[in-house]
Every structure is written in C-alpha cells, then in structure tokens.
Amino acid sequence: MKRLLTLLILMTWLPTAGFAIDSELAFQDPALQARYERLNAGLRCLVCQNQTIADSNASLAVDLRSQVKEMIIAGRTDKEILDYMVERYGNFVRFKPPVNNETIFLWAAPAVMVLGGLLIAVSIVRRRSSLAVDDEEQAPQGDA
Amino acid sequence: MWRSLIPIAVFAVLVWFFNRGLGMDPRIIPSPLIGKPAPEFSLPVLGDRSRQVAMADYRGQVVMVNVWGSWCSGCRAEHQTLLAIAATGEVPIIGLNWKDEDRDAEKWLHDLGNPYQVNLVDVEGRTAINFGVYGAPETFLIDKQGNIIHKFTGPIYWQAWTEELLPLVRQAKEAT
Numbered sequence: 001m002k003r004l005l006t007l008l009i010l011m012t013w014l015p016t017a018g019f020a021i022d023s024e025l026a027f028q029d030p031a032l033q034a035r036y037e038r039l040n041a042g043l044r045c046l047v048c049q050n051q052t053i054a055d056s057n058a059s060l061a062v063d064l065r066s067q068v069k070e071m072i073i074a075g076r077t078d079k080e081i082l083d084y085m086v087e088r089y090g091n092f093v094r095f096k097p098p099v100n101n102e103t104i105f106l107w108a109a110p111a112v113m114v115l116g117g118l119l120i121a122v123s124i125v126r127r128r129s130s131l132a133v134d135d136e137e138q139a140p141q142g143d144a
Numbered sequence: 145m146w147r148s149l150i151p152i153a154v155f156a157v158l159v160w161f162f163n164r165g166l167g168m169d170p171r172i173i174p175s176p177l178i179g180k181p182a183p184e185f186s187l188p189v190l191g192d193r194s195r196q197v198a199m200a201d202y203r204g205q206v207v208m209v210n211v212w213g214s215w216c217s218g219c220r221a222e223h224q225t226l227l228a229i230a231a232t233g234e235v236p237i238i239g240l241n242w243k244d245e246d247r248d249a250e251k252w253l254h255d256l257g258n259p260y261q262v263n264l265v266d267v268e269g270r271t272a273i274n275f276g277v278y279g280a281p282e283t284f285l286i287d288k289q290g291n292i293i294h295k296f297t298g299p300i301y302w303q304a305w306t307e308e309l310l311p312l313v314r315q316a317k318e319a320t
Contacts, residue, residue, distance in 0.1 A: 046278035
C-alpha cells in the first residue's frame with residue numbers, strides 16, 4: 001500500500017519535474033540554461049493558449065524558444081526579451097500579466113473573493129452565536 | 145427582505161460575465177501592432193528566390209498582407225474568398241508564405257489559383273514573429289504610410305471582406 005502510494009505520488013510529480021522540452025540543452029552554461037527556461041516558462045504559446053512555450057512543441061513555440069535563445073546569446077536582458085514579445089503579441093503573451101487598468105480586476109479578484117468569503121463567514125458565525133446567546137437567555141425565562 | 149436579493153444579484157452578475165465570455169472568441173487576441181508601423185522585412189520571392197521584396201517597396205500603396213501556408217486548413221477555407229477579392233482589384237494581396245515548402249506552396253497556387261500579387265517566403269517564421277502572427281491565416285491591412293491599420297484573424301469570408309475590410313481599404317486609399 002505504501003509502495004503504491006509512493007508510486008502514485010511520483011507519477012503525479014513526474015510530468016512537472018521540469019524536463020526541458022528541447023531534445024538537447026539550449027545552453028552549456030547552467031546559469032544561461034536556467035534563464036532560458038525561466039523566460040520560456042513565463043511566455044504563453046499563443047496557439048495552444050494555456051501552455052507556456054516551455055511546455056509546447058507547436059511550431060510557434062519552437063520558433064519563440066529559438067528567438068529567446070538568440071536574444072540571450074545576443075546579450076539582451078530579461079526585460080528586453082519580454083518587451084520584445086509584448087510589443088508583438090501583447091500582454092497576453094505573458095503568463096503573469098502586469099498590473100494595469102485592464103488587468104486590475106484579474107489581480108484583485110482573488111483578494112476580493114477571499115475578503116467577501118470572510119465577511120460572509122463572519123456574519124454567519126456572529127448570527128449563530130448571537131442566536132445561541134438568545135437561547136440561553138430565553139431558557140431561564142422558560143423555567144421561571 | 146433585501147438580503148434574499150443578494151444571491152440573485154450575484155447570480156445576475158455571474159450570468160453577465162459568462163454570457164460575455166460565451167460571445168468572445170478566445171482565439172482572437174487583439175494585436176498591439178494596430179496603428180504602428182508594419183515591421184520591416186526583406187524576403188525572397190516564391191518562385192524566384194533570387195529576387196527580394198521589402199516592406200518599404202510598398203510605401204504609398206494600401207496593401208493586404210495575408211499569412212498562409214499549404215499546411216494550413218483555414219487558408220484553404222479562405223482561398224476562394226481571396227481569389228474573389230483579388231478579382232475586384234481593390235487592393236493588392238501580398239502573400240507571406242509561412243513555414244512552408246516552396247514546392248508545396250507552388251503546387252497549391254497552381255492547383256487552387258493565385259490571388260497574390262507576390263508571395264514572400266518566410267521559412268523560419270522571423271517576419272511572422274515580427275508581425276505577431278500566432279496562427280495562419282492572418283491578414284493585415286497596411287496603409288500608404290506603412291502602418292498596420294487592421295488585423296483579421298482566421299479565414300476571411302466574403303461578408304468580412306465587404307463589411308469589415310473593404311470599407312477600411314477604401315478609406316485608406318482616399319487618405320493621402
């Protein structure tokens with residue numbers, strides 16, 4: 001049973017274990033390779049939409065990866081590479097879009113929902129506890 | 145009493161959002177290049193690779209750049225419409241043959257007809273990246289100053305031409 005569980009956990013973990021999708025490493029230098037992979041993981045493959053270009057072998061993703069690689073070799077900064085992509089594909093190309101007027105709702109929604117949930121929870125708990133107090137107050141009256 | 149209206153209000157807001165979401169096509173991503181200069185390129189001509197054509201060659205002309213490939217089924221779907229548009233003579237269509245084999249592209253034009261004034265070969269897809277192309281077919285309208293004025297994503301159909309593209313083409317042609 002334990003072994004099965006270990007196996008299952010391994011199986012769920014394996015696909016996300018960060019295998020590079022390229023058949024070979026793009027860079028010999030581990031630092032550059034790490035940069036390359038981090039940049040790829042932040043860029044959307046626009047044909048597949050919900051995958052990054054690090055996860056996809058669509059031909060556009062392959063092209064964009066080689067573009068990233070070339071720009072790293074050319075000594076461009078991360079910001080320059082991201083700006084290059086955003087200029088052409090818009091903010092949609094970034095998996096983590098910047099906070100601006102268009103995306104503020106997107107960024108604020110989780111906090112708003114958590115706060116809303118908390119408010120509802122607090123109001124329910126309060127009402128319940130005040131009901132309980134009422135019961136206790138009423139109980140002695142009933143006895144009297 | 146008003147409390148019971150809250151869930152109904154929340155529900156109404158959700159319905160509004162979902163309904164809006166249903167009406168949007170997630171495949172159509174607004175291009176940030178609208179209103180900006182079309183990317184410069186100089187590419188070999190399909191069928192005569194020794195010849196190069198550059199974006200700058202079209203300054204002073206309204207042109208329609210159509211991104212296609214013989215591997216692309218949507219391009220086949222719009223091909224008849226492109227032929228019909230070419231027949232009107234309203235606007236020259238420049239083909240950007242994207243990540244294709246020359247032989248396949250030439251066979252396609254031979255078999256299905258050729259609506260293009262010229263076809264440019266972009267095997268590596270570099271020019272396509274500069275145009276922000278993410279899937280063929282995509283079509284760009286470029287004005288006399290060389291600015292991108294409109295992008296149409298997906299196969300063009302006749303109504304899209306007459307109602308969406310043609311008015312813009314005419315307007316751009318009248319502008320100086």
